Amino acid sequence: MPAPVVPMLNYFAYLFDGGHWSLAGEGIPDRLLQHIAYTLVTLAISAVIALPVGLFIGHTNRGAFLAINIGNAGRSLPTFGLLSLMVVLVGIGTLPVIVALVVLAVPPILASTYAGLRSVDRSAVDAAIGMGMRPIQVLFRAEVPMALPLIVSGLRSALLQVCATATVAAYVGLGGLGRLLIDGLSTNDYPQVFAGAVLVAVLAVLLDLLSAAVERAVVSPGVRERSVRRTRWRRARPDPTNEDAPTSPVGISG
Amino acid sequence: MIAYIQGNQARILSDLGQHVWLSLLPVLVGVVLALPAGYLTVRYRWLYQPVVNLGGILYSVPSLALFVVIPAIIPVGTLSPLNIVVALSVYSFALLARTVADALISVQGETTWAAAAMGFRPLRQLFGVELPMALPVMMAGLRVATVSNISLVSVGAIIGVGGLGDLFTRGLQLSYLAPIIVGIVLSVLLAAVCDSGIVLVQRWLTPWTRAGAR
Amino acid sequence: MITFDAVTKAFPGGNVAVDNLSLELPTGQITVFVGPSGCGKTTSLRMINRTIEPTSGTISIDGEDVTSQDAALLRRRIGYVIQHAGLFPHRTVADNIATVPLLNGVNKAQAREQARELLTRVGLDESLASRYPAQLSGGQQQRVGVARALAADPPVMLMDEPFSAVDPIVRDGLQREFLRLQSELGKTIAFVTHDIDEAIKLGDRVAIFREGGHLAQVGSPQDLLDDPADEFVADFVGRDRGFRALSFITAEKLEVEQVSAYVDRARGASLVLDDTGRPTGWSVDGQEVLRALPGTFTTRDALRLVTDLAITSPAGAAVRVDEAGVADGVVAHEAIARHLTALRRETER
Numbered sequence: 001m002p003a004p005v006v007p008m009l010n011y012f013a014y015l016f017d018g019g020h021w022s023l024a025g026e027g028i029p030d031r032l033l034q035h036i037a038y039t040l041v042t043l044a045i046s047a048v049i050a051l052p053v054g055l056f057i058g059h060t061n062r063g064a065f066l067a068i069n070i071g072n073a074g075r076s077l078p079t080f081g082l083l084s085l086m087v088v089l090v091g092i093g094t095l096p097v098i099v100a101l102v103v104l105a106v107p108p109i110l111a112s113t114y115a116g117l118r119s120v121d122r123s124a125v126d127a128a129i130g131m132g133m134r135p136i137q138v139l140f141r142a143e144v145p146m147a148l149p150l151i152v153s154g155l156r157s158a159l160l161q162v163c164a165t166a167t168v169a170a171y172v173g174l175g176g177l178g179r180l181l182i183d184g185l186s187t188n189d190y191p192q193v194f195a196g197a198v199l200v201a202v203l204a205v206l207l208d209l210l211s212a213a214v215e216r217a218v219v220s221p222g223v224r225e226r227s228v229r230r231t232r233w234r235r236a237r238p239d240p241t242n243e244d245a246p247t248s249p250v251g252i253s254g
Numbered sequence: 255m256i257a258y259i260q261g262n263q264a265r266i267l268s269d270l271g272q273h274v275w276l277s278l279l280p281v282l283v284g285v286v287l288a289l290p291a292g293y294l295t296v297r298y299r300w301l302y303q304p305v306v307n308l309g310g311i312l313y314s315v316p317s318l319a320l321f322v323v324i325p326a327i328i329p330v331g332t333l334s335p336l337n338i339v340v341a342l343s344v345y346s347f348a349l350l351a352r353t354v355a356d357a358l359i360s361v362q363g364e365t366t367w368a369a370a371a372m373g374f375r376p377l378r379q380l381f382g383v384e385l386p387m388a389l390p391v392m393m394a395g396l397r398v399a400t401v402s403n404i405s406l407v408s409v410g411a412i413i414g415v416g417g418l419g420d421l422f423t424r425g426l427q428l429s430y431l432a433p434i435i436v437g438i439v440l441s442v443l444l445a446a447v448c449d450s451g452i453v454l455v456q457r458w459l460t461p462w463t464r465a466g467a468r
Numbered sequence: 469m470i471t472f473d474a475v476t477k478a479f480p481g482g483n484v485a486v487d488n489l490s491l492e493l494p495t496g497q498i499t500v501f502v503g504p505s506g507c508g509k510t511t512s513l514r515m516i517n518r519t520i521e522p523t524s525g526t527i528s529i530d531g532e533d534v535t536s537q538d539a540a541l542l543r544r545r546i547g548y549v550i551q552h553a554g555l556f557p558h559r560t561v562a563d564n565i566a567t568v569p570l571l572n573g574v575n576k577a578q579a580r581e582q583a584r585e586l587l588t589r590v591g592l593d594e595s596l597a598s599r600y601p602a603q604l605s606g607g608q609q610q611r612v613g614v615a616r617a618l619a620a621d622p623p624v625m626l627m628d629e630p631f632s633a634v635d636p637i638v639r640d641g642l643q644r645e646f647l648r649l650q651s652e653l654g655k656t657i658a659f660v661t662h663d664i665d666e667a668i669k670l671g672d673r674v675a676i677f678r679e680g681g682h683l684a685q686v687g688s689p690q691d692l693l694d695d696p697a698d699e700f701v702a703d704f705v706g707r708d709r710g711f712r713a714l715s716f717i718t719a720e721k722l723e724v725e726q727v728s729a730y731v732d733r734a735r736g737a738s739l740v741l742d743d744t745g746r747p748t749g750w751s752v753d754g755q756e757v758l759r760a761l762p763g764t765f766t767t768r769d770a771l772r773l774v775t776d777l778a779i780t781s782p783a784g785a786a787v788r789v790d791e792a793g794v795a796d797g798v799v800a801h802e803a804i805a806r807h808l809t810a811l812r813r814e815t816e817r
Contacts, residue, residue, distance in 0.1 A: 011326050076401045076445035078408040081438040084422040088431050164316030171412050172426065181318060185413065194326060197319035208314040368554030371519050371626075372568055372616075373544035386558040462558045465600035 014184075014191035015198060028180075028199065035166060035176035035203060042098055042162045046105035047155065054110045058117025058147070059139050067114035074107020079165045083172050092173040101165055105158040112154025116147030146223050152215045159211055163204045167196075177203065258432035266421070270440055273417025276338050276410070277403040278448070283339070284346025284399060291347070292354025293380070296362075302355055309348035317341065317409050338410045345406070346399045353395030357388035390463055393456040397449055404445040408437065469495045470516060470624065470656060475525035477511050477681070485511040486681035489525070493673075496654040500671035502661055503704070508681030513626050513660045517546045529624060544568050547617030547625035547655070551633050553609040555601040561587070561612055562597040568620040579619075586615040591645055607638035614646070618653075627659045631666065643669060664705055668693070668712060676701050690716040714772035714808075719765055722774065722807050724788050724797025737783035745794040750783045764789045775804055 014020060020028050057067045082100050090096035120143050128142035144151070170178025180196025183189070259266065295302040315323075320341040325332045330340060361384050369383045411419025421437035424430070457464070470493040477486040486508040493499040501509035514520040515527055518539045527534050534542055555564050563570075565586055566579035574582075584594045590611040601609055610630060617625055631639045631646075647670065650657065661667055667674045668689040675686040678700050685697040693713040696702035706712065727739060736753045749758030759782040765774050766789060777786035778801040786804075788797040 072401075072449070073442070075398070076405055076442050076449070078405045078418070078422075078438060078441040080408045080411065080416075080419055081422050081434060081441060084426050084434045085431070085438065088425055088429055088434060160314050164318070167316045167318050168409055168412065178318070181322065182412070185322075193322050197322045201315040201319045201323065204314045204316055204319075205311050208310065364550055364552055364554040365556060367519070368548060368550055369556070371514075371517055371543055371548040371550075373540045373542070373571055375540045378571075383556060383558075387556070389558075460558065462600040462602065465602050 011191055011194040014180075014189070015195035020195070026179075028195070031175065031177050031179060032199065032203065035163070035178075035200070038098070038101070038166045038169075038174065038176055039159065039163045039207070042101040042105055042166070043155070043159055045098070046102050046109055046158060046162075049102070050106045050109035051113055051151075054113025054151075055117065055139065055144070057110075058114040059135075059143060061118075064114065064118075067111055070107045071111025071114075074104065074111070077104065079104055079161075080168055080171075083165070083169055087172040094174065097169045097172060097174045101162050101169070104165055105162050108158045108161065109151075109154045112150050112157075113147070116150030116154070117143050119150060120146040145220055148219045149215075149223060152211075152219060156208065156211045156215065159207055160204060163200070163207055167200050255432045255435065258430075259436060262433070266436060266440070269418050269420045269437075270444070272335070272415075273404070273407055273419075273441070273444065276335060276415070276417050277342065277407045277444075278400070280339050280342035280346050280403055281396070281400050283343040284350045285396070287343075287347045288350035288354050291351045292358060295351070295355040296358040302359075305355065306352050309352045312344055312348040317345070317406050318412060320344065321410060321413050333414045335415050337413075338407065338415050342403050342406060346403060349399045349402075350392075350395055354388070354392055357391035357395070358384055360391060361387040386460070389460050390456070393452060393460075397452050400448050400452060401445045404441060404448065408441060469493060469530060470499075470658065471528045471531075472512070473526045473528070475512070475515065475522045475527055477508070477515060477520065478523045484681055486515070486522075489681070489683055491675060491683060491686060493656060493658055495530075495656050497672035498650060498657045498659055498670055499673045499675060500659045500661060500667040501675050501677060502664055502667040502671075503677030503684070504662065504679060507677035507679050509660045509662075509675075509677045510628055511681070512677070513628055513658050516624075516626055516658060517543045517548060519543075544571055544620060545622050545624070547620070547622040549610075549613045549617045549625065549627045549630040551629045553601070553613035553630075555609055555612060555616070557601055559600075560597065561599050561601065561604070564601065564612060565615045565619050567616055568622075572620060583615070583619065586618060587612075589618070590615045590649070606634045607642060610634060610642060611645075614649075618649075623656060625655045625657045627657060629660055629662070632661065632663065639666075646670070668705075668715065676704055678704075711772065711775075714775060715770045717771045717811070718767065719769050719771055719774050719788070720767045722767075722771070722799060723803065724799045725803075727787075727795045727798055737785075739783070739787060739795065739798060741795055747787050747789070747795040750781065752782055759783075761787060764793075764795070766790070771804070771808070774799065775801070778804055 023029050054067065057063045082103060083097065086096040086100040090099075124146065125138060125142055128138045133141060166174060166176055167178035167181065170176060170182040177196050177200040180192050180199070184192030184194075184196060291305060295305045321337060322332060324330065324337055324340050324344075325334075328340065330336045365387065366379065366384060369379050374383065407417045408419030408422055410416030411423045416423075418437040418441050421433040425432070425434035425437070472489045472491040475486060475489045476484065478484045485506075489508075489512060491499075491512075501512055503509050511520055515522050516529075516534065518534055521535070555561075556567070559567075562580045562583040565583035566574075566576075569579040569582065570576065580597070584597050587594050587597060592608060592611050592615075596604065596608065596612075601612070604612065610633075613630065617627075631642050634642065643666065659670060661670075671689055673686060674689050674692055676684045676692065678684045684704075685692060685701045690713065692701060692705055693709045693716070696705060696709070702709070727741070737750050737759075740748050740751050740758055742748050747761055747764060749761050751757075752759055762777050762780040763773075764787045765777060774786050778784060778799065781787075783800075785798050785800040787795055788799065790796045
């Protein structure tokens with residue numbers, strides 16, 4: 001008598017079922033578009049709030065304490081807790097969820113905009129002033145272009161944060177790809193859960209790659225290789241014009 | 255609120271306890287894996303870009319998605335705490351591997367050149383010169399990893415294992431603010447305590463960074 | 469003695485940094501490698517302690533091929549000083565200086581004690597021992613860098629533009645201190661700079677490199693100034709090499725006028741002395757207010773200094789003093805010019 005065949009759980013059943021890709025009704029395309037819409041709308045609102053404030057604080061260095069601490073506090077706020085709080089306070093609906101997402105997205109943008117402006121080489125700013133730029137010109141023609149790598153990296157981490165938290169927000173009634181996950185979990189429909197997870201992961205990775213491409217397009221090649229690699233210890237680094245050996249040496253480590 | 259805390263003390267404490275180890279164990283795993291990985295990317299530079307790219311991709315995957323995908327890849331139950339630990343370890347590793355690599359690369363320069371030229375052997379140079387100099391940057395990465403883990407754990411409550419997140423799901427079910435506020439406050443406090451702890455350790459380990467720069 | 473024998477270094481990609489270099493660096497002397505950027509001087513220096521390996525040829529120290537030795541052990545026997553000192557920011561000054569002794573297994577207490585002695589030796593206060601490098605000025609850091617290189621008492625020192633990142637006044641002090649130390653220690657030193665003035669001031673021998681890693685000329689500073697091998701060397705030592713050459717002629721044979729007899733009619737200037745006969749300044753046009761003396765010279769000073777003093781003096785003359793600082797002669801720049809003309813006739817004859 002042959003042993004009974006235990007059917008392997010086909011994780012991809014939901015994802016590869018053509019019926020779920022129908023453009024009509026609440027299929028995958030619809031959920032995907034919803035998710036993208038929530039993410040971009042939230043990011044846009046957050047940027048409109050955080051960028052001017054960050055630029056003001058960074059340019060004038062007034063309220064620096066605020067910028068630094070909002071950045072740290074924002075990171076330690078539990079996203080799910082904030083969503084729950086909003087829903088219990090205001091009730092189920094898209095608006096309270098979007099507000100919660102904005103609250104989470106503002107700190108990284110604000111903090112990195114501030115940090116970006118502060119990282120700008122003072123001598124370049126002094127040169128800009130010395131050449132007769134007005135304060136607003138100094139900000140937009142000198143400081144912002146040089147601060148862009150950090151400003152954009154703040155926007156990118158906010159983007160990922162929003163995309164991920166929008167998934168969680170399905171638990172409190174938001175649409176989007178999170179619905180597949182949450183609804184699947186409540187009905188033990190694992191192929192659906194898996195489909196939701198894969199789709200949201202792919203979406204997040206694509207959004208990140210897309211934003212990396214945008215970063216390359218807007219950041220001047222002259223300031224690209226900055227940020228992390230420049231630390232205080234590099235103050236005393238070799239002067240490249242003074243270097244006889246044009247390539248990295250062999251045998252330096254033994 | 256006070257009544258709620260008094261009435262549910264045991265549950266709150268056990269949630270907090272679970273939260274602590276669910277968030278900190280992955281940081282430990284991340285550090286243990288990221289140190290050698292970061293070192294290898296410095297030793298063999300061609301590894302740097304693949305490691306950074308992989309880390310970037312892993313880091314961009316939303317946590318909830320990771321919580322349900324991991325059981326499909328490795329044999330852990332979706333509802334097992336181990337699942338959460340593995341997922342958060344993935345994040346910590348993704349973040350820290352890059353930080354370690356960047357920190358070690360950033361200290362390469364005249365000082366490491368001078369060390370080699372004075373007769374340090376590679377391993378002694380790594381432990382005696384490069385790692386100590388890279389500590390401030392690495393500790394900054396450790397702070398980010400720890401704090402974000404602490405805030406992420408509660409998402410696990412959606413699949414049933416989430417430390418203080420348990421208080422959020424309860425509050426939602428009962429439409430009751432007290433547990434949610436207790437959960438948020440404790441989570442933020444825990445993050446602040448761990449963050450300050452790391453800062454203190456860093457001060458103790460790197461006294462030279464406070465030696466008044468000119 | 470350090471010997472380069474037909475050493476060539478080609479980097480991947482075909483860039484030849486050093487081309488067939490043969491050169492000897494005499495024991496106990498300072499040999500300066502000087503030349504424009506990309507001439508291979510730093511690469512040559514780095515091949516001595518094998519931080520760069522030659523493509524072909526051999527480098528030996530006292531007859532022993534450097535590649536026959538363990539690189540780390542070889543390096544511990546060669547002091548190394550670089551442009552920004554390259555101090556370890558995470559170690560105190562004392563521990564920085566003690567680096568190589570500690571690598572060699574000397575015990576900590578002894579190494580630190582010795583570090584303190586070295587601090588004094590390079591002209592720093594012992595109280596700096598427990599500071600971190602970030603708390604020192606650039607000049608102080610550079611002195612610590614020199615102390616660190618001296619710590620294991622290596623017979624050979626490599627110095628890669630050690631004084632070029634500090635301001636001119638500090639640099640001048642460091643250079644003089646360095647020469648004083650070397651007169652006590654007598655190390656075999658290879659010294660890289662792009663500054664011909666520094667090369668002439670410090671070098672017992674100067675090796676001038678040109679682009680592409682070729683050795684253009686090697687010799688004493690005076691050789692290079694008197695007799696440049698080609699247009700490149702002449703150009704590099706500078707169009708004012710005639711003036712520089714005065715650095716090597718002393719004022720011994722320069723004739724001076726009596727101090728009491730010296731009054732410059734044209735400028736109405738006379739030298740004012742104090743009770744002990746030391747010069748205090750120039751009185752011009754019979755005025756009470758003294759104009760400062762730019763300095764004085766002795767018979768051991770170079771003609772370059774004397775000329776400079778005469779040009780910058782309000783009276784157009786330099787004042788000579790004896791060992792005690794008492795003025796014993798005055799020379800106007802016209803007289804210096806006559807002296808130089810006579811010297812040239814002598815050498816041409």
